[in-house]
Amino acid sequence: MPIRWKLLIACLALILADVAVAQLAIESQGEVRRSADRLYEHGMVSLDHLRSAQGVLSALSTTFEAREGQGTRDSGPLRQENIDVLLDGLTKIDETLQQSAAIATSEKTHGLIDEVRVQLSRLRASGGAASARKVVSDLAIANDEIATIAAAVLRDGRTTQRAVYAYLDQFRTGTWRAAGIAATIAILVFFLLGRTIVAPIKRATRIINSIAAKSFDNQIITRGRSETAQLLRALDAMQTSIAGQITGMEKERKTQAANLSGTIAIQGARWEAALNNMSQGLCLFDRDLKLMVHNKRFEQMFGARRFGLTSREMLDDPFLHHVLAPSEGAFFTAEMPDGRVIAISRQWIEGGGLVATLEDITERHIADQKMRHLARHDALTDLPNRLRFRERLEKLFGMPGVALLSLDLDGFKTVNDTLGHPVGDRLLKAVSARLCECVGKRDLLARTGGDEFAVIQVGVAQPESAEALAKRLIAALAAPFDIEHHKISIGVSIGIVVNSEKETGTLIDPDALLKDVDLALYSAKAAGRNAYRFFKPEMAETIERRRRMEIDLRRAVEADEFELFYQPFYDVARGTISGFEALIRWRHPERGLVSPGEFIPIAEEVGLIDAMGLWALEAACRQAAQWPSQLSISVNLSPIQFRDPDLSRRVEDILNATGLPPSRLQLEVTESLMLEDDRATLAVLQAFRARGIRLSMDDFGTGYSSLGYLTKFPFDKVKIDQSFVRHLTEPENIAVVRAVIGLSRSMGISVIAEGVETSEHYDVLEREGCREMQGYFFSPPVPALEVAGLLMRFRPQPRMSRPAGEADTSHLAFVG
CATH class of the missing domain: 3.30.450.20 (PAS domain)
Structure with missing residues (x-):
């Protein structure tokens, strides 16, 4: 299609678009006019209500003027029947004025109507104490004010309507005038472009066709600096260049034959240069x-x-x-x-x-040998990696006298988190060196993960050799490591799979083998630090039981099979119960009550602890809101829950929903929480503290750097772990308890001891200055329905003298 036609089509399209925009603007103006009419009619509705209120006022005024003429000119109060008429009329007027104010389009009108309503409300509030003359006077004033408001509403509505009509008429004229101007400009642009673009392009086309026909004597005239002029100048230069090149090529062709022999010599020299370089x-x-x-x-x-x-x-x-x-x-x-x-x-x-x-x-x-080595060896320890380990396992296992040992370091993650990754890396190197000293020359020691190692033991009597190797490995890692002036003690758990005689020479599935050794390792870790276990088929049953428990646990969350038990806190100084700790229990439909120690770790691992924790918190707060105000409620939060960025808001919502004051809520966290992201954790704890919620560190003294946590965040309370309380007869445990109580007292932090089960425990803790205790000596955890009975049975008693060495329990009336 010629350019001229394209320009014409573009011009027509612009004109049509201009007309369409103008038409759309006119239609929009019509809609604005209709909206103005509706606005005016809406204002008239408000005016109708005002006039209706005027009618009622006029009727009341007429009624009381007539009654005044019948002998009520005295200034005393109105009779009861007149009061009823007045109040009924004022109520109707107020409702009508309220409707008018609700649809008023002006804030000024709305304010004037409210002033009249206030005036009439005073008259209504007098309850007939005013005289008939006073009532008629007030009604007349209100009637005049409403008439003034109605006149203003009518005047403002008509003024606004006329102003909108005038503006729309002026805008419509301007719209069509602008559309006409735009169409005229489009037509002028079309003719201008036609002259400045189309004609030069046609000339350029003719010249190009001539050059293509090998005619280089075309006369090209260029004027101006426009793009078309530049195009013609480029064509002129191209014509000159092509003509020159053809002339040069002719000359070159004539000289090439004469120089052929020289060219061959040059090519020979180039070949020799290339060969030698x-x-x-x-x-x-x-x-x-x-x-x-x-x-x-x-x-x-x-x-x-x-x-x-x-x-x-x-x-x-x-x-x-x-x-x-x-x-x-x-x-x-x-x-x-x-x-x-x-x-x-x-x-x-x-x-x-x-x-x-x-x-x-x-x-x-x-370099290739190094790359091959790196592909199959760990970069940190230079031990074979998982790939090399897997290759060797597939080749060797199935031969007689082969055992597979899987090692997992106990306590390494804590060291890594508390002392930093550089220290952790140096520790791994030191561990690798000790392990290498324990394995034989034919054995393969590999690092298969972060703190995981594996050994393939070859060519010895089994299972005795594997057991002896496991003992050597445990003993080798038992001695403390000296890393950057840190004395670090870790352990190792070992799972073992041995190739039995009946399996010798059979095809072994490496994946099944690794699964078996993982089961053995899982069993060893469950037994505690520095333990080893051989694989047994019944270990798979243990994993299956765990899988079934996970399924039942998910169903329990949906079926609401959990309930809360409450164990009291005993205030030694006052001899009373100061609060309760909420403890979750799972009432399994077949197994009955399931221990929290059995299902809480699974809930944390599979991601159910968030839902369970929030349910427990809400249930405990709702129950505590019904108790006496001096009793607090303590609820445990899992470290997993702190990974929820909305945790503080969720706790806030629960307090608002249950109505429990924040000062009565105490949240218990463990030291392991502080090993997570310190900055994020401290931010959430500070949000709790700002809300007035008290915070307690549970199991204090059992982890790493406990004292450091008290300086990072000032907890309201620390709970002495029951492992210290149960063995108070040991001097080192008494020293720990005494240190915790003294340190907490100097920092203004209260202390509670858990696991108090005997009068001896109570006696020692009281002498050491522990002012709050918890344990079976006072009460086991009880269901919510038994809390009231527990409070009734537990009454403070006056202390009595006691023989030396006997616990003072005379002030405890509770027996349970």
């Missing part, structure tokens, strides 16, 4: 396999060799016999007597002869 050595043999050509790189690699060297002499040469070795293929590598590695490529020449290129790849070979 190759990065590979090259040698050429004729059909009799005599050396005919070699380059300088060949001489640099192997020294000078005379031309005409025979194949027999080549095969006797220790450096070059590989080149003509009949057993090698077209491409191969060979190791030289001096240790270099040479890549040799051979190509037979059609008609006879051989050409070979030789490249020194020693450095590349060494």
